[in-house]
Every structure is written in structure tokens, then in C-alpha cells.
Amino acid sequence: MKYEPVIGLEIHAELNTKTKMFCGSLNDPRELHPNINICPVCMGHPGTLPVINEEAVKKVIMVGLALGGAIPEFSQFDRKNYFYPDLPKGYQISQYQHPLVQGGALEVLNRKIHITRVHLEEDTGRLIHDKETGATLVDFNRAGVPLMELVTEPDFRTGEEVRAFGEELQKLVRYVGASNADMEKGQMRVEVNISLRPEGQEKFGTKVEIKNINSFKFAADAVNYEIVRQTGVLERGDKVVQETRGWNEHAQESFSQRLKEEAHDYRYFPEPDLPPLHNTFEMVEELRARLPELSAAKRVRLVSEYGIEQNIAEILTREKTFGEYFESVMSELARADQDTPEKPKRNLARTAAALMTGDFLRLIRETSSPLSEILITPENFAELSLYLAEDKISNLTAKEVLEEMMCTGVDPSDFINQKGLWQMSDASDLENIVAHVINENPSAVDALKQGKEAILQFLVGQVMKESRGKANPKMVQEIIRKLII
DSSP states (O other): OOEEEEEEEEEEEEOOOSBOSSSSSBOOTTOOSTTOSOOTTTTTOTTOOOOOOHHHHHHHHHHHHHTTOBOOSEEOOEEEEOOOTTOTTSEEEEOSSSOSEEOOEEEETTEEEEEEEEEEEEOOOEEEEOTTTOOEEEEOTTTTOEEEEEEEOSOBOSHHHHHHHHHHHHHHHHHHTSOOOOGGGTSEEEEEEEEEEETTOOSOOOOEEEEEEOOHHHHHHHHHHHHHHHHHHHHTTOOOOOEEEEEETTTTEEEEEEEOOOGGGGOOEEOTTSOOEEOOHHHHHHHHHTOOOOHHHHHHHHHHHHOOOHHHHHHHTSSHHHHHHHHHHHHHHHHHOTTOOHHHHHHHHHHHHHHIIIIIHHHHHHHTOOGGGOSOOHHHHHHHHHHHHTTSSOHHHHHHHHHHHHHHOOOHHHHHHHHTOOOBOOHHHHHHHHHHHHHHOHHHHHHHHTTOTHHHHHHHHHHHHHTTTOBOHHHHHHHHHHHHO
């Protein structure tokens, strides 16, 4: 019997607000000292009262609008009761029956994944396990941090779809400005719900939840593993147990943690210390007007407007600031030559985009520098791109100049003049060098005359060597063909 996987996701993202969800303690994920950003409210001391963080509410609504979800006028917080060592109050303030966002969808891999709900709650503290002593310590800096939870419909069928959705959602929340969504820092976490059913049947199988996965790749790996594991269970004639499992990325396998709780075990009821929320039409429309162009729309526009490749546009739009930098470069190029025809403009765009997603991106990663601290201005980057597109410098020279610009912020023309790096484009000078190379390599010349085209690159390389990398490769090829063929 063949089985069909049915998969849904629960994704948590810590919001990048100034303060915590229900108190004035700082929301600072960079704080390394434990139990610094705490107060009587987020520590659950008796007699304290929570106050709703308006900024967090608006960030969740903006995510919902970006997903095309509905924003109900009425929303309320609920008390979710359970005990865990890193939950100071012994209960969590969350949302259940009346979330901030209902519905919505996100398209990935030509499939529309529907959203059930997006709601707002407070995060728990963090347990730190000391391997030397065997003790478990608790850091409450994270307790009370605003936490957005997004729940999807069970629309996924493969691990590949899970990974694509997670990566696209991560870009969306970053573009909206709701969360930094850094998975390595625990700012975004994934829970996978997966079951198998016989192909052709509508009824779902027994659901297994895999919790707290900190990578979309690991989420995809966990899905693929569970499909194989649950298939094996069913083929043996056994029943899949409804449980919560963890994921061991090193062993590439899931492991049982505990039997799965049902919703009613949490004994939800309306939070008595907080008033309901009334999301007015005017407020929602104001937030809708603040939505930026999202990554999916920007990708389509960059391909259409500048004629760049889809995979290049994908890299340019992974981070909002990176795409904005590229468009600043294109604005500088447009100002440099208002009368440039459309086709050359597209060539300029492709040159700038290739340079940005190649050596420029490599240097950023190697230096671990945020784009805001890079010394290369869009104006200077545009100037360098223009020299490269017009064959005034070689690719090798562009790389050398870019590395110097990254270190010192030097103007590209100043550095090129200082080092004498302009590309040779004078036909008579190049002909003299080509003639010398031809005389020095008679066997290669004979092979080229016999139709062995691969030899052409060898001869071009010899000319580049003689010119110390300054010759224009395109002109060199044309001169070689003129003198030999």
C-alpha cells in the first residue's frame, strides 16, 4: 500500500520590539548575562498586572496583511495553563479562539500553502544544561518576549515544500520588519506535524509532532525521515503513536520525547487581566499602507525591469537591505547616463548584479560585516560596474579593486589610476602583442588553423600574460582570428 504524507507547520518568531510583550523589560537578544532583563511582571510575581505591547500587535497584523489574511475586529488573549521550569507564572498568556490574524496564504514551488491563523503570545525562559555538574539553570531574559506563532493548514506533501515555505516566510517577516528571524539565535523555530494516510483517502492518519527545529533544512530532513519511519511502522502492521518527538541533526533521526497533549489539556480561558482588542478599520488600513514591496514581488520586478536572471534576483532579494543597495546602484548608473538605450542599461544591470552576487557578497560574508557598515558606497559600486561593463577593466581587476574598496572605501578610478590597471583597448598596441605570441607559438597556431577552437583560449591566455592582464580579451580574440584564420 502506498501512503501520502500530510504535513502542517507551526512556526514561532520572536518579534524585534524594544520591550517585552506585557512589561517594560528590554527585549534584547544580544544580552549575554542571564536574568538581567527581568522585572516582577515577566517573572510572574503576585499582584503584578500585564500591559499589552502595542508595537507587537501591529507587527503581527502587518505579517497577516502581507500573507493576505483577515484581521478580525475583535481579538483577545487567553490563559494557557501548564507547568514548566522556564515558565515563571505557571501559565502562558497566548491566543486561542480569537487570534489577531485568520487565514492567508503563501505560494512556494507553484503550490499555495494556506494559513490557518497567526497569533501573539509570550515566550518562555531558557534552560541551560550544565554537562559538568548535571545541573539545569534557568535564564529568564527571554521570558515574556513577544512571540508570533503561525499555523498552516496541512497542505505540505514533501520536505522540499516545507523548506521552501520556511525560507519564504523568513524573508517576509524580515521585509515587514517584524522579526530578525535568526534561526541560529533561536529567534525563529519550527514544529512539524506529520501523518501518513493511504493514497486516495481523505481521513488523516495519526499525527506526530516534531518540536523546536532550528533550521529549515533540518525541518525538511525531519519530514523525510518521518515519512520513512512511519511508513515502516504501518507496513509492519503496527499503529503510529501520537507523540511529540525531537530531531537529532547529527544522527539524522527523530526521537520520542513525550505523549502529545490535546488542546483541552491546557484549560484555555480568556485572560482576566487583559482587555479584548478592537482592531479598527482605520488602524488596519494604516498598517496596510506601510507594507513594503515583499521579496516575491521584488524578484518578479527585478527580472522584468532589469533583465537579470531569476537565480540572481533570488540572491538579491534574500535580504531587504541587499536588494535596496542594488537598486541604489542602479539609480546611480541611471544618473550617470540618462540617454543610455534600454539594451545597454540591461547589460549594466546584469554586470552590476553579477558583481554584487559574486565577489561583493563573498567579501561581505568573509568579513561578517553588516551592509550598513560597508565602506563601498552605491555611487562607487556603480562606477566600478560601469568600468567593467564597458571593458575598461578586466574581471580580475574588478575583483582587486573591489577588495581594496572594501578595506579602505577608496574611489575606484583613483585606485585604478594609481596602480595602472586600465585595460588595453588600443588595437595597434594589442596587435603587436598578439603578433609576438603568434610567432612564439607556431604549433598552437597550426592547431587553430586546423579547427581546434580550444587552442584559441590558450593563445588569449598567453596574450593576457604578456600584457600583465591588461589586454581586452574580446579584442584579443578578434585580432587573433584576423591574423591567423
